[in-house]
Amino acid sequence: xxxxRIENVKVNEIIEVSQLEIPANQIVCIIGKSGSxxxxxxxxxxxxxxxxxxxxxxxxxxxxxxxxxxxxxxxTMVPQTPVMFPGTIKDNLQIGQRLSGLSTADEVTLxxxxxxxxxxxxxxxxxxxxxxxEKQRLALARATLLDADxxxxxxxxxxxxxxxxxxxxxxxxxxxxxxxxxxxxxxHDLGLAERVADVTxxxxxxxxxxx
Amino acid sequence: MNETTSIDLTFWQLLFAYVFIxxxxxxxxxxxxxxxxxxxxxxxxxxxxxxxxxxxLMIVFENPHPMITLVIVLFMLGxxxxxxxxxxxxxxxxxxxxxxxxxxxxxxxxxxxxFLFVVLQLDPWYNPQLFIPISGMIxxxxxxxxxxxxxxxxxxxxxxxxKVEAALMLGGTPKEASHSIINEAFDSAMLPTINxxxxxxIVFLPGMMTGQIIAGASPVSAVKYQIAIMLGVAGTVAIxxxxxxxxxxxxxxxxxxxLKFSDQ
Numbered sequence: 489x490x491x492x493r494i495e496n497v498k499v500n501e502i503i504e505v506s507q508l509e510i511p512a513n514q515i516v517c518i519i520g521k522s523g524s525x526x527x528x529x530x531x532x533x534x535x536x537x538x539x540x541x542x543x544x545x546x547x548x549x550x551x552x553x554x555x556x557x558x559x560x561x562x563x564t565m566v567p568q569t570p571v572m573f574p575g576t577i578k579d580n581l582q583i584g585q586r587l588s589g590l591s592t593a594d595e596v597t598l599x600x601x602x603x604x605x606x607x608x609x610x611x612x613x614x615x616x617x618x619x620x621x622e623k624q625r626l627a628l629a630r631a632t633l634l635d636a637d638x639x640x641x642x643x644x645x646x647x648x649x650x651x652x653x654x655x656x657x658x659x660x661x662x663x664x665x666x667x668x669x670x671x672x673x674x675x676h677d678l679g680l681a682e683r684v685a686d687v688t689x690x691x692x693x694x695x696x697x698x699x
Numbered sequence: 700m701n702e703t704t705s706i707d708l709t710f711w712q713l714l715f716a717y718v719f720i721x722x723x724x725x726x727x728x729x730x731x732x733x734x735x736x737x738x739x740x741x742x743x744x745x746x747x748x749x750x751x752x753x754x755x756l757m758i759v760f761e762n763p764h765p766m767i768t769l770v771i772v773l774f775m776l777g778x779x780x781x782x783x784x785x786x787x788x789x790x791x792x793x794x795x796x797x798x799x800x801x802x803x804x805x806x807x808x809x810x811x812x813x814f815l816f817v818v819l820q821l822d823p824w825y826n827p828q829l830f831i832p833i834s835g836m837i838x839x840x841x842x843x844x845x846x847x848x849x850x851x852x853x854x855x856x857x858x859x860x861x862k863v864e865a866a867l868m869l870g871g872t873p874k875e876a877s878h879s880i881i882n883e884a885f886d887s888a889m890l891p892t893i894n895x896x897x898x899x900x901i902v903f904l905p906g907m908m909t910g911q912i913i914a915g916a917s918p919v920s921a922v923k924y925q926i927a928i929m930l931g932v933a934g935t936v937a938i939x940x941x942x943x944x945x946x947x948x949x950x951x952x953x954x955x956x957x958l959k960f961s962d963q
Contacts, residue, residue, distance in 0.1 A: 534868055536957055556956040561870035571865035574879070587871035634869065 489513070490548070491638065491670050492533060497542030502528050505542070505694045510687065512547075515661055516672040517681035520691030526674045527568065529691065530640045533672065534565040561588050564636040568643045568674075570627035572618070577602070577626060578611035584630040593633055601629040604663060605656050620647040625656055632663055639664065641673040645680075653677075657684065717742075756831065765825040772834045776807060779842040788850045789857075798946035799849060806939030807841055814931040836907060836928055837935050840892060844936035845943055848888030852944065855880035856951050856958075863951075863958055873952040881944050888940040892933050899929065 491512035497505045503525035510516055518526050531537045532544060535556050544551045551559060573583050581601060582592040593601075598611055605625040609618070618626060624647045631639055644660070645653035657673075661684055664671045675681055681688055720742050727734045759767055780800050784791060791799075811834060815821055821829055856863065859880055866876035899905055907928060911921035953959045 535955065536864060536867060538955060538957065552955070557870060557872055560868060560956075564870065565868040567861070567865060567868065569861065571862050573862070584869045587866055587869040587875055589870060630869070636870075 493545040495543050497539040497544060499528055500540050501696055503694050504696055512670050513668055514670060514686040515684050516687045516689060517685035518672065518674045518689045518691055519678060519681050520695060523697050524691040524695035526691045527642055530565060530642055530674060534563055534640055535559050562636055563638040563640060564631055564634050565640040566627050566631050566642065566644060568646060570623040572615040572623055575615060576611060577609055577613050577615055580615045580626060581630050581633055585633055588634045590635055601633050604632060604659050605629045606652065621652065624648060628660060638670045643674050643676065759827045763825065763827050768825040768827045768830050771831055775835055775838050776803065779803065779838045782842055783846050783849060786846045789853055792950060794950040795947050798943055798950065799845060801946060802939050802943030803841060803845060806942050807838055807935060810931065810935035810938055811837060818927055833928065837932055840932040841935050841939045843891060844888040844940055848884045848940045848943060851884040851887040852880060852947055855883055860958065867956065867958065873949065873956050877948040881948055884944055885940055889936060892936050896929055896933065
């Protein structure tokens with residue numbers, strides 16, 4: 489089944505995609521040089537930006553015609569620099585659910601989400617006291633508590649050491665597969681892409697900046 | 700009102716007051732601070748503007764007419780809106796300017812109608828001696844409040860762009876994504892009014908009350924007016940800023956709920 493179909497999409501001076509299809513329920517890795525437009529592409533899929541030209545279809549529907557809020561609740565994104573909201577780890581987990589229109593989960597469910605990303609911290613820990621890598625894992629845990637079908641991750645392990653990165657990404661992929669979801673992930677780690685990807689998208693092929 | 704003799708300054712008494720400006724002028728000159736010209740110009744402007752306004756008010760008070768009162772208040776309102784545009788810390792997008800104008804006209808009108816007709820119950824309603832100075836105080840305070848609110852909103856949207864977009868990525872609406880910035884802007888707009896209420900009577904005596912007492916009114920009567928004015932000011936600033944923020948945050952998003960004007 490097709491998740492995204494991208495037709496004649498142009499974002500001026502950054503990317504140009506004449507035709508690209510992304511299948512559903514797969515682990516998709518996006519690789520490419522810095523500045524090749526990987527994050528821009530992910531922002532288009534999350535509909536944080538619209539292309540200057542062309543059409544993006546999500547499950548057969550032009551995303552410009554879909555409700556943008558409902559669309560983002562279905563296609564969630566975790567940015568490369570994790571954003572923490574004021575308050576504790578618990579507050580940060582629950583705010584994601586509230587923003588997504590869900591009722592907040594109990595503490596046991598929240599703890600499970602933290603365990604999934606190997607973040608062994610108390611729910612009462614202030615989020616801003618966490619290290620960069622811990623914040624990145626908290627952002628991933630927050631995403632797993634949402635009711636999304638598609639997860640867009642922008643370099644989810646950039647602040648993690650390689651052992652923790654493998655552990656966290658593997659656990660996240662297990663979650664995606666067990667829940668029958670789709671994952672589209674930007675990574676600089678070609679080894680990781682080779683190991684986990686069902687589909688790899690080379691952004692250099694669509695980049696206006698790549699030589 | 701318990702009338703006592705009001706104190707009228709003679710020409711010479713007023714002239715003696717200018718000694719303060721002479722002292723200021725000498726200090727900046729000795730210290731080499733390049734502000735001599737500014738001091739002279741601002742003193743002259745203040746003097747000429749106040750004398751003109753004094754004569755204008757005298758004519759208006761002697762010939763009260765609803766149209767004249769309304770035109771003067773509308774002029775003050777227009778000038779206040781222009782001042783907010785000028786005092787913004789960064790360039791303001793035209794849609795934000797529209798939100799400022801709508802909020803100030805709507806918020807100030809609604810509050811003033813209630814305040815002048817229900818609280819003060821002026822007779823006649825356009826009595827310029829009360830209508831004009833009270834409108835001036837309310838408009839002036841709303842202007843200060845909304846300027847602070849505008850600046851905080853613009854700064855918040857620019858500096859917290861990532862946080863707003865993170866909330867959108869999680870499925871939040873533009874309103875939810877801007878929630879904390881809107882609250883911070885409201886807080887920033889209201890704080891001076893709240894602070895001045897807290898310090899009033901202890902830290903300082905407000906200008907209007909002082910003026911009334913000097914002019915011969917009983918302190919208790921002046922205090923009653925001051926309390927009513929402060930409540931009116933607090934309400935007007937709150938209503939104006941709420942209307943502004945309700946209209947203005949939307950300017951930063953397009954119809955597809957994408958953050959678009961964070962640099963405006």
